[in-house]
Amino acid sequence: MSGIAIIVEYDVEPGSLGEHECRVRTSAAKCLQEDGCLRMEVFVPEGQENKLVLSELWRDEAALKVHRNQAGHAEDHAHIDELCVGKSVRRGNLL
Secondary structure (H helix, E strand, O other): OOOEEEEEEEEEOOOOHHHHHHHHHHHHHHHOOOOOEEEEEEEOOOOOOOEEEEEEEEOOHHHHHHHHOOOOHHHHHHHHHOOEEEEEEEEEEOO
């Protein structure tokens, strides 16, 4: 299998994890309806109560480009990020 893997680690404001999880899951559910989105998994790492991780898998660069160019994409990310105090994104080709 090939594809583009993206891992997003959110550092969430204390007391906001539940709301942040809801926002990320809502966005992920929409993404899963898109052609080329193969995976959207959300989890809280053990022992890290203010961190949330999103694991994405996209078929190819073209599918990711269509996703990013959709109306409302930037606003959706801003809505998610407003509950964060930090965020890191890692991207790579699936081997």
